[in-house]
Ligand SMILES: Cc1cc2nc3c(=O)[nH]c(=O)nc-3n(C[C@H](O)[C@H](O)[C@H](O)COP(=O)(O)OP(=O)(O)OC[C@H]3O[C@@H](n4cnc5c(N)ncnc54)[C@H](O)[C@@H]3O)c2cc1C
Ligand code: SF4
């Protein structure tokens with residue numbers, strides 16, 4: 224018996240347990256939800272604002288009984304999602320998509336490159352590395368447009384204390400910022416001096432990922448060890464609606480995480 | 493085996509299928525209609541592809557009352573498509589393959605579908621089913637027939653089809669002359685159901701095509717989407733909200749098209765903003781990427797995307813322009 228679209232599109236209830244304001248336009252929703260499968264870092268869910276619409280949102284945190292989603296306001300659905308309060312109920316279905324290949328990074332140095340909201344799907348990667356005692360083999364390169372756009376500001380310090388090598392940058396000089404400025408991709412060559420034979424996970428604006436892949440390649444890193452997470456417009460999340468296709472690929476099913484060398488052929492980068 | 497059936501063939505078959513619980517539909521110039529008996533010969537092909545009969549959209553998939561989300565059981569009434577053309581029957585087999593990867597809007601209907609296929613003595617100028625390997629004689633379905641004078645030449649294609657014939661008492665083998673006429677008609681129709689350059693024979697050129705080639709191919713394309721909405725294999729759909737009160741309503745699925753501007757548009761950017769990129773998506777998906785995804789072509793050669801295009805573009809003209817150089 225083949226699955227039906229209707230069945231797969233029916234959401235379950237998710238109760239908002241807490242809302243954490245991350246930036247002017249961004250919140251982290253902590254929610255109680257009981258999916259049939261435990262989500263993995265890099266996967267996403269479809270969050271349904273009743274009678275408004277659905278958005279694909281990555282897991283930014285995965286703990287027993289609760290999941291976290293960090294949402295940035297860009298349009299209709301995300302406006303509703305970013306104005307929720309504890310106790311509110313929304314629709315939820317998932318998890319979908321291919322996780323980050325954590326096992327490829329196990330026992331090796333990992334460079335995490337994040338730009339803007341692209342930090343959200345990488346946060347569970349950092350958590351996992353710390354939990355598995357690999358904080359010291361993890362370098363986080365994280366860039367945002369301005370200091371107040373840096374997400375998880377309190378946690379960044381904790382990660383640093385746990386042993387993660389956290390290197391931050393913001394795009395342009397700012398009165399309240401004494402750290403590095405410039406694009407996050409400019410931090411990659413330096414990180415490569417520290418890291419030995421590394422694996423890399425990248426998520427951010429498409430142009431940033433394209434540049435980052437180029438930098439890794441120029442530095443002689445085999446692109447079969449570099450992964451990116453791609454964003455495409457999605458309606459179903461499970462390979463039926465056709466929206467997320469790029470060439471023969473369904474981003475929702477074959478991705479959103481892709482090996483850079485494979486993605487390159489498809490996108491023509 | 494080819495059987496001969498008299499003028500009441502369709503009456504008998506349709507009555508039988510209806511008493512077996514099938515909803516029976518036949519195509520016409522104006523769409524598909526529920527039929528109870530004989531109907532006149534449909535166009536080659538009819539303007540509306542069968543996917544719109546198997547799933548009329550908008551179609552409700554979720555009922556919402558406040559924060560209560562209610563599953564909506566899909567309609568599972570068995571359907572028999574009578575008079576479906578060979579290309580369209582093949583298209584449904586293709587959608588069956590697609591449904592193995594992930595469910596389509598017609599998955600439920602495909603699992604108990606009966607097809608009585610009307611073969612094509614008179615392909616249209618835009619038909620290229622012979623190039624696609626899908627017609628003009630039936631390749632798939634349960635039963636195939638061709639109108640011949642007042643009567644019908646009938647071929648069972650499956651056990652179910654054979655059983656249906658037996659149950660309505662059709663057991664007279666077609667006479668030798670009738671078989672010769674049939675073969676003659678099919679051979680002539682096969683010659684007509686080809687197009688040069690054939691969309692199916694230029695995958696390599698399509699893969700190598702440049703942006704300028706696609707600009708040339710799409711210079712008359714308005715991005716209206718008629719091509720993929722009328723394509724029998726296109727499976728894409730949108731999900732939209734419907735409102736019936738302040739906190740009541742639901743979600744519907746709607747057949748959709750990658751030719752529209754908003755299809756791939758995200759807050760950050762639109763990877764297929766320009767029309768050449770969108771027409772390329774349609775043509776490449778049907779002729780190249782579909783094979784990589786599902787191991788079969790996505791184009792059955794019905795020609796609708798060109799014949800129903802307000803500007804005569806579609807796959808036929810697009811491929812012709814791309815391979816021109
Ligand atoms: C796998 C995946 C993971 C994602 N993870 C996150 C995340 O963790 N946090 C986060 O804030 N955002 C994430 N996004 C992006 C998020 O899905 C979109 O920003 C959101 O759907 C926009 O919906 P909207 O209704 O608010 O905007 P709309 O009002 O619908 O539209 C605003 C604009 O966004 C476009 N749009 C519609 N749907 C999408 C979409 N799925 N992706 C991108 N643009 C879209 C519209 O076409 C329009 O141009 C992710 C997207 C994908 C595909
Ligand atoms: S090819 Fe024709 S039918 Fe298709 S979008 Fe362009 S104008 Fe419309």
Ligand code: SF4
Pocket residue numbers: 719722723724725778790791792793794795796797798806807
């Ligand atoms: S691409 Fe055109 S010719 Fe081919 S099946 Fe679709 S509508 Fe018919």
Ligand code: SF4
Pocket residue numbers: 465468720723725726727728748749750751773774775777778
């Ligand atoms: S051609 Fe376009 S509308 Fe048709 S199946 Fe492919 S992506 Fe969907």
Ligand code: FES
Pocket residue numbers: 456457458459460461462463464465466467468473474475476
């Ligand atoms: S989001 Fe529907 S197919 Fe990928």
